[in-house]
Amino acid sequence: MASNRKNLRLAILISGGGTNLQAILDRCAAGLLPAKVVVVAADRPDAYGLTRARRAGVPSHVVDYSRYLSGAMDSRISPELEVLAESLDSRQRILRESDRPKRLRRLVRLLLAENEMIRVIESGQPDYLCLAGFMRLVTPHFLAHFHGARPWRVLNIHPALLPAFPGRRGYEDTFDYGCKWGGVTVHFVDEGEDTGPILAQAVYPIWPDEDLEAVRSRGLELEYELYSQCIRWLWDERVEVRRREDGRWFTVIHDPSYPRILKEWVDRAMSSASGS
Ligand code: GAR
Numbered sequence: 001m002a003s004n005r006k007n008l009r010l011a012i013l014i015s016g017g018g019t020n021l022q023a024i025l026d027r028c029a030a031g032l033l034p035a036k037v038v039v040v041a042a043d044r045p046d047a048y049g050l051t052r053a054r055r056a057g058v059p060s061h062v063v064d065y066s067r068y069l070s071g072a073m074d075s076r077i078s079p080e081l082e083v084l085a086e087s088l089d090s091r092q093r094i095l096r097e098s099d100r101p102k103r104l105r106r107l108v109r110l111l112l113a114e115n116e117m118i119r120v121i122e123s124g125q126p127d128y129l130c131l132a133g134f135m136r137l138v139t140p141h142f143l144a145h146f147h148g149a150r151p152w153r154v155l156n157i158h159p160a161l162l163p164a165f166p167g168r169r170g171y172e173d174t175f176d177y178g179c180k181w182g183g184v185t186v187h188f189v190d191e192g193e194d195t196g197p198i199l200a201q202a203v204y205p206i207w208p209d210e211d212l213e214a215v216r217s218r219g220l221e222l223e224y225e226l227y228s229q230c231i232r233w234l235w236d237e238r239v240e241v242r243r244r245e246d247g248r249w250f251t252v253i254h255d256p257s258y259p260r261i262l263k264e265w266v267d268r269a270m271s272s273a274s275g276s
Pocket residue numbers: 014015016017018019020021049132133134135157158159167168169170220223
């Protein structure tokens with residue numbers, strides 16, 4: 001369908017190793033994904049994914065959040081930013097300091113970091129922004145920027161079957177709880193922590209005597225498949241975001257192959273595990 005349509009332009013945000021980034025780059029290079037990674041950015045200079053981006057010839061940038069948050073960039077604070085921080089304070093869920101002036105100072109710094117990140121991302125003029133192991137929540141200011149012209153442009157991959165185990169430790173929490181099935185989720189990003197409308201999920205079995213690393217590696221293989229498939233559905237314009245009467249947003253995938261694709265994921269996850 002629509003084979004003459006342009007590739008989707010993707011900006012990818014990372015914080016670490018970037019194997020999800022690599023999987024997307026590889027599928028694009030092999031012609032398996034109608035997408036082009038136009039910019040990669042990390043919130044820390046030691047993210048190995050930056051090297052992956054450079055190797056693939058993709059512009060890569062560091063926006064060092066810890067320098068902003070420590071106050072090293074305070075000279076760039078403007079009165080407008082302070083007003084913005086005041087107006088966002090009741091909606092943001094990232095900073096929890098009880099001391100309000102202290103919290104506002106930190107929020108201003110976070111907004112400075114986000115403004116630089118926004119500039120970097122926009123340099124690639126992406127259609128979608130994909131968080132791929134980006135270990136930070138974003139503020140309503142950041143989201144409003146990307147949702148201004150067209151909503152639901154920011155995606156995230158999460159290593160658990162949401163709404164179970166949100167946060168930074170999806171595999172650890174799944175494993176520690178003693179789950180018999182693990183899962184991975186791609187969702188649109190909203191103002192909450194891993195609460196946005198789910199695009200797709202895949203599950204995998206966790207066999208007795210398996211350790212956390214076995215679980216993580218099985219989950220990651222599924223992450224690579226799931227993220228690429230979601231990007232393909234977006235390119236194909238098969239993703240509809242609807243609002244229920246109670247106000248909650250959810251998605252519908254209009255693809256007759258949907259049950260077959262789900263079955264393939266489950267079959268693959270089952271066969272990659274011995275179960276004995
Ligand atoms: C992935 O498992 C991803 O789902 C997870 O971080 C890992 C990044 O791996 N993301 C989160 O936990 C977000 N809360 P990668 O850098 O090798 O792609």
